[in-house]
Amino acid sequence: MRILITGGAGFLGSHLTDRFLSEGHEVTVLDNLITGNLDNIAQHFGNPNFQFIKHDVTTHIHVPYAVDAVLHFASPASPKDFPAIPIPILKVNSLGTHNALGLAMAKGARFLLASTSEVYGDPLVHPQPETYWGNVNPIGVRGVYDESKRFAEAITMAYRRAHDLDTRIVRIFNTYGPRMRLEDGRVIPNFVSQGLRGDPLTIYGDGSQTRSFCYVDDEVEGFHRLLMSDEPGPVNIGNTNETSMLELAEMVNALTGNKAGIVFKPLPVDDPKVRQPDITKARETLGWEPTIGLEEGLQRTIAWFRTHIPA
Ligand code: UDP
Numbered sequence: 533m534r535i536l537i538t539g540g541a542g543f544l545g546s547h548l549t550d551r552f553l554s555e556g557h558e559v560t561v562l563d564n565l566i567t568g569n570l571d572n573i574a575q576h577f578g579n580p581n582f583q584f585i586k587h588d589v590t591t592h593i594h595v596p597y598a599v600d601a602v603l604h605f606a607s608p609a610s611p612k613d614f615p616a617i618p619i620p621i622l623k624v625n626s627l628g629t630h631n632a633l634g635l636a637m638a639k640g641a642r643f644l645l646a647s648t649s650e651v652y653g654d655p656l657v658h659p660q661p662e663t664y665w666g667n668v669n670p671i672g673v674r675g676v677y678d679e680s681k682r683f684a685e686a687i688t689m690a691y692r693r694a695h696d697l698d699t700r701i702v703r704i705f706n707t708y709g710p711r712m713r714l715e716d717g718r719v720i721p722n723f724v725s726q727g728l729r730g731d732p733l734t735i736y737g738d739g740s741q742t743r744s745f746c747y748v749d750d751e752v753e754g755f756h757r758l759l760m761s762d763e764p765g766p767v768n769i770g771n772t773n774e775t776s777m778l779e780l781a782e783m784v785n786a787l788t789g790n791k792a793g794i795v796f797k798p799l800p801v802d803d804p805k806v807r808q809p810d811i812t813k814a815r816e817t818l819g820w821e822p823t824i825g826l827e828e829g830l831q832r833t834i835a836w837f838r839t840h841i842p843a
Contacts, residue, residue: 534558536599536641538589538632539606541568543711544646544704547752548603549573553581560595564588566620567608572711589628590620599639601759604632604684605646611674611800612717618676625680626687633691644700644759645688647766649807650678651703659774659808662703662766672802685766692764700758705770705809708829709748710836720745723781724830724837727788737799739778744808746771747829750822757818770809771822780826787830 535552539545540561545568549559558581561573565586576582587593589606607624608617629645636643652660653668668678691697708720716722723733746769754769775783781794814820 533600545605546572590623602636629684649705659810661810701765723784727790732792747824768809
């Protein structure tokens with residue numbers, strides 16, 4: 533297959549690129565490098581099965597060859613990005629999704645949308661099954677991400693219904709691993725960077741809020757199974773192991789040998805209090821479930837950050 537990945541120089545997109553190239557597929561990466569990084573894909577330069585095109589997918593997408601699958605993974609995804617670059621986020625998930633769908637239509641390709649647990653907002657149902665419609669503040673700072681991903685799901689389903697496009701939607705829960713930006717702002721890169729530098733870990737709020745963290749290799753396996761299945765989704769892909777930010781901080785301090793402890797900072801506006809996927813659908817339709825526990829995944833992540841943090 534020739535697979536086109538928008539956002540392929542980003543965290544998830546680059547791991548997907550590795551996976552498909554390792555299986556002998558051809559991969560074209562489109563990325564404007566707003567949050568992506570060429571270092572994530574540099575290992576593939578010179579591979580005849582790999583092509584990188586620097587392109588902003590909010591403008592028309594054209595490639596002069598056949599494409600079998602379009603994977604739309606372009607979008608800044610850290611809460612730190614939401615107030616910093618709100619309009620590019622809205623555009624990539626609206627105009628960018630429209631363009632990526634148009635490309636899939638023109639090529640007769642399968643389309644996979646990277647959606648998010650943020651469509652559930654600050655959830656009133658716990659854990660979150662795909663049937664839950666969510667609790668999102670449309671006008672808050674997170675709304676630029678949450679609402680544009682909800683729009684992306686809506687337009688994907690419209691193309692499926694109106695144009696018979698072969699679509700998939702994955703709702704991605706908190707994922708971590710090598711290649712997250714050192715200054716990404718999300719909790720695991722923050723804690724790991726702080727722990728390795730010997731700084732206190734910054735807990736926002738009282739640290740009782742929870743997330744469920746999935747290691748990137750498990751996540752990519754879920755995407756792969758969904759793409760190769762007939763399941764349109766949406767399907768939650770994430771780890772069910774729910775952890776408070778206080779527990780996470782203790783783990784990271786122990787694993788990095790950090791003696792500097794923790795400090796408390798203000799909780800960001802509309803920060804979800806809990807998050808845990810119900811993965812019954814992924815288990816039943818894809819035979820997928822995560823295999824890598826938090827401690828092992830953190831160790832792998834810490835090992836990568838250790839070699840990438842400037843001395
Ligand atoms: N958080 C924290 N310290 C940090 C960064 C984040 O306590 O240095 C908290 C944040 O307030 C949230 C959780 O960690 O409750 C997960 O935040 P993240 O930005 O990783 O992603 P989110 O799941 O909120 O999209």
